Amino acid sequence: MEKIKVEICVGTTCFVLGASALQDIEMFLPEELKDKVEITGANCLGLCKNSHFGDAPFVRINESIIVSQATIDSVINEIKKLVK
Amino acid sequence: MNGDETFIEIECSQSIKTGESVCGDAFKTVRLDDENRHIAVLSDGLGSGIKACLLASMTTTMALEFIRKNMDVLPSAEIIMDTLPVCELRKISYATFSIFDILSGGKVRVIEMDNPKFIHLRNGKDVQWEAKTMVSEKWPDRKLGVTEFKAIAGDRIICFSDGVSQAGLGSPENKFGWRRDGALKFIQDVIAKEPSVSARELARKITVEARSKNPEYKYLDDTSCMVIYFRKPRKLQLLTGPPFNEENDKIFAKRVLSYEGKTVLCGGTTANIISRELNRKITTNLKLIRISGNLPPPSQMDGVDLITEGILTLTEVCRALEAGKLYDLPLAASELTNMLMNSDVIDLIVGTKVNEAHQDPNLPVDLEIRRNIVKKIKYILEQKYRKLVTIKYY
Structure with missing residues (x-):
């Protein structure tokens, strides 16, 4: 099975709004997800320029799912939904 | 001599005598763009600490101004000697100096008083010029040496205070100190190994090596070394911000392909534009965040020497350059600062489109307008670091 790709935007807006803390997602991933993700x-994903996507920081999963105001928990929840 | 063909890199490395809080040697340099002329002065004040610092600083300031105004050498030197305050302890007023006046066309005039004689290296050899001696009637024991010659591309001029030439004084290997000859041999070895070593790096190596001659790695005197390098300019272009009109995206991409020098992209959108236009992938190593300090980590792309985040990184770099604190910086700022320092000609290419998300008052930090911060960086690089900087807006 192909791994789930999680991109954390480290553009300016995302970074100042907390993307730097999202790097620790890896540490908080449940054991069963670790080798699946x-x-x-990611360089600025450009999402902050369009209010339609919500607020920074943004995480993009599998090129299509956008998590806005991302936190470690909300990103892990999104990943869990994909694994089910 | 100057201009496109040859860049005159002037750098000085200074270390304070161990135990003192200020340097008793002073160095000043100026580039007079209108005249295509450079002036640099190194002075060593009598003693050490504040008193020496004051004597040396007064000397460099006066010397620079007198030379800039094309005053005659002898009266200038007399004014300096007359003006310096008399040391209470030693009952004399004294600071050595070496003045380098580099004119358009590579004509060099050196005026020295009591510093170790300068070294002029051409193809690794020490060119010995005969100095004309001048003596003031008022100060008959102070002899001035005036040397004139023409420098060519690839030449280096090195001048140091006696903290370098007297390093290791009294040790079994250097009974009379490292001396000019010892330093010369070291410099020749460094250049043989690294023919294009920058003035900045060479000056640093010389002071560090001088310290290694001293017991316990201490600086036993204020130790300064100035290097002037007539070099082919090292060029760097820094592209930051998306162009106001999208049709100029292609110009940005073309610049990346055709530039003869290093390329830095500052800004996620800028990097994305280049990535899209050139069809090259950007990779960001998330692991680097851990060692990136309070800035987003640098990214990589083929054919680009450095990619950083934009406004936060430029702000940090600007702050560091202004304060002269070029170490202990977050990773991206440190890499960018090093690249700027190791370049002579810097072309700033600025896209003026404003990222509206940055203007959100809810952001926890103030984000400066890119154009302002880049203008400030240009000013500091020119004034403080003697770089040739151009700026172009799109």
């Missing part, structure tokens, strides 16, 4: 940083 690939977490990377």
Whole structure:
């Protein structure tokens, strides 16, 4: 099975609104998810320029799912939904 | 000599005598763009600490102004000697100096008083010029040496205070100190190994090596080394911000492809534009966040030397440059600052489109307008670090 790709935006807006703390997602991932997820940083995803997507910080999952105002918990919940 | 072909890099490395809080040597330099001229002065004040610092600073300031105004050498030196305050302890007023006046076309005039004689290296060899001696009637024991010659591309001029030439004085290996000859041999070895070593790096290496000659790695005197390098300019372009008109995105991409020098992209959107136009992938190593301090980590792309976040990083770099504190910076700011310091000609390419998300009053930090911060960086790089900086807006 292909790994779930999680991109944490480290653009200016996301960074000042807390993306730097999201790097620790890896540490909080439940054991059963650890080898199913690939977490990377991403250059500005451009989502902050469009209010339609909500507020920063943003995390993008599998190129399509956008998590706005992302926290470690909300991102892990999204990942869990995909695994089910 | 100057301009496109040859850049004159002037740098000085200074270390304070161990135990003192200020340097008793002073260094000042100025670039007069209108005349295509550079002046640099190194002075060593009598003694150490505040008193020496004061004597040396007064000397460099006066010397620089007199030379800039093309005053005659002898009366200038006399004014300096007359003006310096008399040391209570030693009953004399005294500071050595070496003045380098580099004119358009590479004509160099050196005026020295009591500093170790400067070194002029051409193709690794010490060119020995004969100095004309001048003596003031008022101060007959102070002899001035005036040397004139023409420098060519690749030449280096090195001048140091006696903290360098007297390093290791009294030790079995250097009974009379490292001396000019010892330093010269070291400099020749460094250049043989690293032919294009920058003035900044060479000056640093010399002071560090001088310290290594002293017992317990202490600086036993204020130790300064100035290097002037007539070099092919090291160029760097920094692209930051998306162009106001999207049709100029292509110009940005073209610049990345064709620039003869290093390329830095500052800003996520800027990097994305280049990535899209050139079809090159950007990678960001999230692991780097842990060592990135309070800035987003740098990213990578083929053909680009550095990619950083934009406004926060530029703000941090600007602050560091202004304060002269170029160490212990967050990773991206440190890499960018190093690249700027290791360049002679810097082209700032600024896209003026404003990122509206940055203007949100709910953001926890104030984000400066890019154009302002870049203008400030230009000013500091020119005034404080003697770089040739251009700026272009799109």
